[in-house]
Amino acid sequence: MTVPGRGVTLALDGVLTADETARTAARIAALQRPDGAIPWFRGHHLDPWDHVEAAMALDAAGHHTSARAAYEWLARHQLPDGSWYAAYDDGDADRPTDRSRETNFCAYVAVGVLHHHLATGDDGFRRAMWPVVTAAVDFVLALQHPDGPIGWKRENDGTPVTDALLTGCASIHQALRCALRLADLADDPRPDWELATGRLAHAVRCHPERFLDKSRYSMDWYYPVLGGVLRGDAARARLAERWDEFVVPGLGVRCVLPNPWVTGGESAELALALWAAGDSARSTEILAAIGHLRAEDGLYWTGYVYADDAVWPQERTSWTAGSVLLAVAALNGDPATTAVFGGDTLPDGLPPRCCVPADTSDA
Template sequence: MTISAAVPDSASGERGGGRPHVPGVLAAVSINATGEAVARMQESSGAMPWFPGGQTDPWDHVESAMALSATGFLAEAEAAYEWSRRTQREDGSWPIRTDVGVVTVPGIDSNFCAYIAVGVWHHFLITGDGAFLQRMWPTVWSAINLVCRFQRNDGAFRWGADHVTYAMFDEALVTGNASIYQALDCAVRIADEIGAPEPDWEAALAALGLAFRERPEVFEPPSDHSMDWYYPMLGGAIRGREGQERIAQRWDEFVVDGLGIRCVDHRPWVTGAETSELALALEALGDTEAAIALIASIGHLRDPDGSYWTGLVYDDGKRWPVEKSCWTSAAVVLAADAISRATPGNGIFRDVRRF
């Protein structure tokens, strides 16, 4: 597909930082190359697969679209959101997995469906395009109303459901709920921006935040995956001193100096996306220096074309899986934007509110 021109050198964000970069680690031209690598993986339909010919899921699709917006590939980003608008089912959901246009896992994941609000708000922040926001509003509205049906009486959200019977799977997962927290905040902002406030969404967000802060036992116990460790801070449900203390508690379990962070605490496998997301969480907590160090540590995953390999098994020096995943590159771009505060969307993770 034809790739549009990226943001020119003179473009600036709310802090006047210009294009996304990581001071002392990655220049703006390098991050732009990563954005271009993401754009090259886009299918003609607008879908953002994990890698060319691979699967597409609605969450990673949106994350990749956000990276396109942040690096100035606005036409490609809007094509991605148009894919979301066009492929949304009547109930407001998307299939968990699609392979080159064919639905292969049709179920509903509440977190996957909610994330459209984050991407749409992020693109609006960057472009200021009110027409885009209006065009995507029915998609966001349908998705968030569906997601709110998954909330339990204790404030937590069930993770998924059968797409035919709507029988819900009762488990409330830490990572998914933390991501839903951010999505609800973005959805509330969208509703307010277009003049159609949704108090039920605000109430759902407040109840979820209360569950995170006062009733953590309502969620499934944190697993051995790093996402369950840092996501409450990344999604904005936990911040401040408590967030810093939570990060410190398991730092040595996951962080491998000079290589990134483990995806799973007991495996010698570091991954670029999780490392970049932890960098985003740290930046949101005010530790920009540590965030920069984390992005520097995954330089070994960077390909000369600007894309990033998914991970490295460091005890034998082998890349695994042997793929350059779209969402890994996207996470690096978003971390760079947050660190450099370059685009007007740089605070999409940092600025999550509490209700």
């Protein structure tokens, strides 16, 4: 096994020093349970998506052993149908608090596994996790509609919730592209995944009417860019379209309209989307703007109600800090992070025969 070095120092002028990013990574690692689980914070719950995001941040900061433990937790506790429950009390696998299984939560393991493999060069890990990824992807794609979108979740009794969420599906698109790259590395072709990825990308790009209307949420605005569906001019045009609605200069990004509430996670994710769209300058500005959310211990407050000059809620989550570190890592050129969020080396899937003249992407 060849293990690359940490690659680049995580630091960004005007945003974080190397010592500050190291402190943040150490605080995320301190929230991890001995069994590898990373809850939002100790005493709160773990969800699989945010668990993976925190693990990726640990890898970006060089905490590879801790990150691997997080993925091994997922491998040990994957359900027979390839899924995970939506929430576990304090990350305790024996105490699920939400027994539904959300598709975007389950798909995201593919992004994390590829990221860890690229960060470490650990082929043994990749091979061991490949069955976990395949089972998770097959669970997710069982809920895909013929016209592309993927249903939100299965209830505990197995009933599918067929309503599709644009943000979740854009995230699944990123995960499917990572899964296809892992399939290439495993020499295990998955043509059905290629077709599914193409159908999903087309739906996100061209058919917003196929998704629930969540346009009040900033995630629905930027996630088609963050999830790799839109790039180049198309990505920049989408981000420009609602910039003034969601971005509060000097404070960050609103989570939901019309609430006067900026949140660290959405702000850092927008920074990643801006970076992916080729706008590193504004990406850095957004990260600098949320410096007011950084706590003394190196973690980040979830949000700030600027109309009341109040931090709310009173919590500092592993995933908010993780999203900041991942955005800084992308801006630093960290190879694993730029690969999974930039997508230049990820397969695109096969587009469907639908709206062909309109279904173009600007690389």
